[in-house]
Amino acid sequence: MTLRGRLTTAFLVVVLGPVLLGSIFVALTVATVSSNRTADRLDHAATTVRTGISAICRQLQATADAVAVVPAGERSAVADQLVARGLATDIRIVPELPIAAGNRSKPAVDTESWQDCASPTGGPVGAIAATAMIDTHAITAAQTVDAAFLERLGAASGARVTLGEQAVPGARELSAGPGEPLRLTLTVPHHQPTFLYAVLLAVVLAAGAAAIVVARWLAHSTTRPLGDLAWAADQVAGGDLDTRVPIVRPDELGRLAATFNRMTRELKAYVRALTASRDQLRGHLAILGETLSSTHDVDRILQVILRTALAATGARAGLVLLLDPAGGHLVAHTAIGLTGAWDLPEAELGTMRLPVGSGVLGEVAAGGEPRRGHGTIAEAEPPCRTYLAVPIQAPSGPDDPLLPGESGPATLGVLALYDRVGGDDFDEADLHTLRTFAGQAGVAVHNVRVHEEAQRLSLTDPLTGLWNYRYLRESLRREVERASRFGRMLAVLVLDLDHFKEVNDTYGHAAGDAVLGEFARRIRIGLREVDVAFRQGGEEFVVLLPETDAYGGIIVAERLGAAVRDRPVSIEERGSIPVTVSIGVAVYPEHGTTVQEVLRAADDALYAAKNAGRDTYRLADGTKRLPKVNFDPAAGPSGGPPPPRQARGR
Numbered sequence: 156m157t158l159r160g161r162l163t164t165a166f167l168v169v170v171l172g173p174v175l176l177g178s179i180f181v182a183l184t185v186a187t188v189s190s191n192r193t194a195d196r197l198d199h200a201a202t203t204v205r206t207g208i209s210a211i212c213r214q215l216q217a218t219a220d221a222v223a224v225v226p227a228g229e230r231s232a233v234a235d236q237l238v239a240r241g242l243a244t245d246i247r248i249v250p251e252l253p254i255a256a257g258n259r260s261k262p263a264v265d266t267e268s269w270q271d272c273a274s275p276t277g278g279p280v281g282a283i284a285a286t287a288m289i290d291t292h293a294i295t296a297a298q299t300v301d302a303a304f305l306e307r308l309g310a311a312s313g314a315r316v317t318l319g320e321q322a323v324p325g326a327r328e329l330s331a332g333p334g335e336p337l338r339l340t341l342t343v344p345h346h347q348p349t350f351l352y353a354v355l356l357a358v359v360l361a362a363g364a365a366a367i368v369v370a371r372w373l374a375h376s377t378t379r380p381l382g383d384l385a386w387a388a389d390q391v392a393g394g395d396l397d398t399r400v401p402i403v404r405p406d407e408l409g410r411l412a413a414t415f416n417r418m419t420r421e422l423k424a425y426v427r428a429l430t431a432s433r434d435q436l437r438g439h440l441a442i443l444g445e446t447l448s449s450t451h452d453v454d455r456i457l458q459v460i461l462r463t464a465l466a467a468t469g470a471r472a473g474l475v476l477l478l479d480p481a482g483g484h485l486v487a488h489t490a491i492g493l494t495g496a497w498d499l500p501e502a503e504l505g506t507m508r509l510p511v512g513s514g515v516l517g518e519v520a521a522g523g524e525p526r527r528g529h530g531t532i533a534e535a536e537p538p539c540r541t542y543l544a545v546p547i548q549a550p551s552g553p554d555d556p557l558l559p560g561e562s563g564p565a566t567l568g569v570l571a572l573y574d575r576v577g578g579d580d581f582d583e584a585d586l587h588t589l590r591t592f593a594g595q596a597g598v599a600v601h602n603v604r605v606h607e608e609a610q611r612l613s614l615t616d617p618l619t620g621l622w623n624y625r626y627l628r629e630s631l632r633r634e635v636e637r638a639s640r641f642g643r644m645l646a647v648l649v650l651d652l653d654h655f656k657e658v659n660d661t662y663g664h665a666a667g668d669a670v671l672g673e674f675a676r677r678i679r680i681g682l683r684e685v686d687v688a689f690r691q692g693g694e695e696f697v698v699l700l701p702e703t704d705a706y707g708g709i710i711v712a713e714r715l716g717a718a719v720r721d722r723p724v725s726i727e728e729r730g731s732i733p734v735t736v737s738i739g740v741a742v743y744p745e746h747g748t749t750v751q752e753v754l755r756a757a758d759d760a761l762y763a764a765k766n767a768g769r770d771t772y773r774l775a776d777g778t779k780r781l782p783k784v785n786f787d788p789a790a791g792p793s794g795g796p797p798p799p800r801q802a803r804g805r
Contacts, residue, residue, distance in 0.1 A: 162370070162373065163370040163371055163373075166366070166369070166370035166373055167366055167367065167370050170362075170366040170369075170370070171362070171363055171366050174359060174362045174363070174366070175359065178355055178356075178358070178359045181355060182352065182355060185351055185352070193343060196313065196314065196343045197314065197326075197327040197341060197343055198327075199312070199313065200312035200313055200314030200316075200327070200341045200343060201312075201327050201329060201341055203311055203312035203313070204308050204311075204312050204314075204316060204329060204339060204341060205329065205335060207308055207311055207312070208283070208308075208334075208335055208336070208337060209334055209335070211283065211298055212272035212283065212285055212334060212336070214242060214243075215242075215243055215272065215283065215284060215285035215296040215297065215298055216272065216285035216287070216296070217242075218237050218242045218243045218246065218285070218296040219246070219285050219286060219287035219294045219295060219296040220287045221233065221237065222234050222237065222246060222248065222287070222294045222296070223287040223288075223289040223292075223294045224289075227290070227292075230248050230294070231248065234246035234248065234294075237296075242296070243296040243297060243298055244282065244297060244298055244299040245282070245296075245297045245299070246294065246295070246296045246297070247294070247295045247297070248292055248293075248294050249292065249293050249295070250291050250292055250293075268280065268281030268282065269281060269282045269283065269284040269295070269297050270282070270283050270284070270331070270336040270337065271283075271284055271285070271286065271336065272284065272285050272333075272334060272336050273285070273333055273334075274333065275331045275332070275333075275335075275336035275337075280300050280318060280336075280337060280338075281299065281300065282297040282298055282299045282300055283297065283298050283300060283336045283337065284296060284297035284298070300318065300337065305317065305318065308339075312341070313343070314327075314341045314342060314343045315341070315342045315343070315344075316339055316340075316341055317339065317340045317342075318337065318338070318339060318340075319338055319339075319340065326340050326341060326342040327340070327341040327342075328340050328341075329341065452603075453477075453488070453599075453600055453603050454488060454489065456596065456599045456600065456603070457475045457477075457488050457489040457596065457600075458489045458491075460475070460570070460592050460595065460596045460599075461473045461474075461475050461489050461491055461570070462491065463592065464570065464572060464588070464589055464592045465491060465492075465572065467588050467592075468543075468572060468575065468581065468585045468588055468589065469575050469576045469577070470543070470572035470573060470574065470575050470576070470581075471492050471573060471574040471575070471576055472490075472491060472492030472493050472494075472537065472539070472572070472573040472574060473490070473491050473492065473570075473571065473572045473573065474487060474489070474490045474491075474493060474497070474516075474537060474569075474570075474571045474573075475487070475488050475489040475490070475547075475568065475569075475570055475571075475596070476488065476509065476516060476520075476568050476569045476571075477547070477567060477568035477600065478511065478520060478566060478567055478568050479508075483510070483511055484508040484509060484510055484511065485508065485509040485510075485511060485516060485517065485520055485568065485569060486505055486507075486508055487504045487505065487507040487508070487509075488504065488505070488568075489501075489504070490504055490537075492573075493537045493573075494537070494538065495537065495538055497537045509535060509536065513533065513535075514532065514533025514535060514536050515532045515533060515536060515542065515544055515571075516533075516536055516544055516569050516571060517533075519544045519545065519546050519569050519571075520546060520566055520568070520569050521566075523546045523548065523564070523566050524546070525543070525544060525545040525546065525586060525589075525590060526542075526543075526544050527541075527542065527543040527544070527580070527581045527585075527586060528541070528542060528580075529541040529542070529580055537571075537573060539573035539574050540573075540574050541573065541574055541575055541579075541580050541581060542571060542572070542573050542574075542581075543571065543572045543573075543581040543585060543586060543589055544569055544570070544571040544572075545569070545570055545571075545586070545589050545590050545593045546566045546568075546569055546570075546593065547566070547567045547568040547569060547570055547593045547596050547597045547600065548564040548565060548566050548567065548593070548594065548597045549564065549565060549567055549597035549598055549600065549601035564597075567597050567600050567601065568596075568597075568600070570589060570592065570593045570596060572585075572589060613625070614626040616675075616690040618668055618671055618672060618690075619671055619672055619674075619675035619690050620672075620675060621675050621678070621679075621688050621689055621690045621696070622687065622688070622689045622690075623689065623690060624689065624690070624691050624692055626689065627689040627691060627697055628750070630687055630689070630699060631647070631697075631699060631750050631753070631754065632750050634687075634699055634701055635743055635749070635750050635753065637701070638701070638702075638743055638744075639744070643701070643702045644702065644703060644704045644742055644743060644744075644745070645699065645700070645701055645702070645703065645742065645743040645753070646699075646700035646703040646704065646705070646707060646708030646711070646740065646741070646742050646743075647697065647698070647699060647700075647708075647740070647741045647742070647743070647753050647754060647756075647757045648697065648698040648700065648708060648711060648712055648715075648738055648739070648740055648757065649691075649695065649696075649697055649738070649739045649741075649754075649757040649758055649760070649761045650678075650695070650696040650697070650698065650715065650736050650737070650738050650761075651694060651695045651696075651736065651737050651738075651761055651765070652670070652671075652674060652694040652719075652734060652735075652736055653734070653735045653736060653737055653765075653769040653770060654735075654769075655667065655670070655693075655694035658670055658732060658734070662726065662729050662732060663729075666726045666729050666732065669724065669726050670724050670726075670732060670734055671690075671694065673724045674696075674719060674724075674734065674736070675688070675690065675696070677715070677718045677719060678696065678698065678715060680718070681711070681714050681715050681718055682698065682700075682711070683700075685701050685702075686698060686699065686700050686701070686711075687699045697754075697757075698711070698715075703742075704742060704745075705740065705742045705745065705774055708740040708741075708742060708774075709740060709772065709774065712738040712740055712772035713772065715736065715738065716735070716736055716738060716770065716771070716772060719734055719735060719736045720734075720735050720736075720770060735769060735770035736770070737761060737764040737765050737769045737770065737771060737772070738761065738764060738771075738772035738773075739756075739757045739758060739759065739760030739761030739762070739763065739764055739772070739773055739775070740757065740760055740772055740773065740774045740775065741753050741754075741756035741757035741760055741774075741775035742775070745775075746775040746776055756775035756776070757775060759775060760772075760773040760774060760775040761773070
């Protein structure tokens with residue numbers, strides 16, 4: 156028998172056995188309860204019938220006694236009344252007949268069919284009677300025993316009452332005696348729970364059918380996975396077997412054992428296949444590196460590349476450093492698994508710097524050649540047993556906006572791995588894998604920097620280096636929101652070079668461009684670090700002065716006007732070009748509560764300065780020019796109160 160057949164049989168035995176035993180027990184219990192219930196009903200009916208007949212006999216005796224106590228002349232009338240009232244069906248008053256040997260005399264009437272309640276004779280029963288003796292008369296009250304009488308007894312007792320003995324199965328017979336003058340047979344309808352038996356049989360059959368279905372399903376669902384596993388193992392193995400597993404029975408488990416025997420002989424082949432699988436994994440990781448190169452988050456790119464490199468080579472720790480061209484140092488960006496002084500949070504990792512050309516990592520960055528080995532390395536570098544470091548490079552050329560003039564690969568940083576798991580040194584395959592990741596990292600980092608540079612160029616003016624009109628709108632909106640949130644002021648200056656068209660017409664556009672560049676340089680020199688300058692277009696410029704009121708704006712306007720007026724712009728082969736500037740000043744929220752209102756107020760003030768003769772400034776809302784001020788920061792403006800705190804350091 157197969158495993159499926161054994162499971163089916165076991166399930167049927169376990170399920171149907173208790174079901175059959177339970178159904179038999181229920182059937183026996185129902186039969187016993189039915190029989191006991193019938194016996195109880197017969198006992199109750201017998202007690203009720205006996206009590207009823209005794210009550211009738213007492214009633215008849217009381218009726219006869221009632222007739223006997225009245226005068227002789229009235230007895231017949233009283234008897235008729237009692238019969239009319241239903242206390243007896245017949246009352247007879249007869250004289251006594253003398254009897255021998257001094258016994259009491261018997262009534263003279265024929266009462267052979269009447270059974271005396273006190274001493275029944277056992278003969279035919281036509282009625283039951285009770286007799287009262289007085290003087291020489293016998294007064295007998297009788298109750299006819301007929302079908303109606305028996306029906307009344309049956310209705311009172313809940314059983315069928317018949318006169319005499321009848322051979323009825325399960326009937327109860329009542330014998331005649333003193334106080335019980337009738338021989339009766341009591342029967343009750345026997346309830347056969349046929350419907351209950353039918354329901355029980357249906358439940359058993361349904362349970363059996365369900366058990367068979369469930370057993371087949373359970374056996375099928377249990378053995379099918381085993382068969383599938385055996386088939387799959389047979390497909391995977393497909394070779395000679397060295398290790399044997401005993402096959403006990405030729406069933407599904409036996410098939411699984413046979414398949415396992417074939418699989419064990421292929422274990423060595425699977426171990427050899429792991430190396431090929433690792434090479435395949437490296438190919439997929441290279442594809443992953445190419446995908447990461449399309450993102451613009453440098454830190455995220457470096458972290459993903461480092462984690463993937465660790466997984467591909469089995470290294471315990473790794474480090475990514477990028478070259479800082481300004482300082483000539485390697486700056487740590489991402490580290491995993493490092494110990495000692497390099498075990499820092501991500502936010503503090505940038506404090507670790509290494510000089511280019513010193514140590515293993517510095518030499519890799521300086522020479523652009525990978526290095527691997529084991530033993531002690533530079534003291535400032537992470538401690539390790541073995542290491543592998545490759546340069547992060549990106550192709551560059553004459554048109555590269557970040558590295559102009561470079562024709563070969565430019566080094567952007569270093570990717571290093573430490574301590575391969577298992578204690579082995581890094582091999583050539585690991586070096587090839589890491590160089591692939593480093594190349595992808597270099598392309599990604601270079602792309603991000605090019606993207607950032609392009610974004611910067613899109614927001615700056617190429618001639619003056621100041622922010623352009625596009626960035627002006629965004630910066631002004633941001634500064635107005637900040638001033639509104641913190642309840643501060645914001646001064647806006649709109650500057651326009653006077654008669655700039657004449658400069659272009661007289662000295663040429665090249666000279667005009669030089670004048671604009673020099674003017675932008677002087678603006679930057681005359682501003683704080685928090686101040687922002689923009690070229691709005693042509694010869695018109697805008698300056699934002701955060702946390703500055705009208706007095707501070709006027710001070711800056713005077714300073715910028717003087718810086719332009721007092722030093723003409725020197726142009727080679729053109730000599731000195733005198734230049735002046737007109738400035739309009741507006742303050743948020745004094746002259747406007749929105750970006751448009753403040754900028755419009757500053758423009759209106761600029762036109763007012765132009766109309767006033769140029770080379771001057773005007774405050775918005777038609778405010779007249781304030782007196783000249785002394786720009787000594789310690790003394791404050793002459794002729795008025797000292798400058799407010801916002802204007803300090805102008």
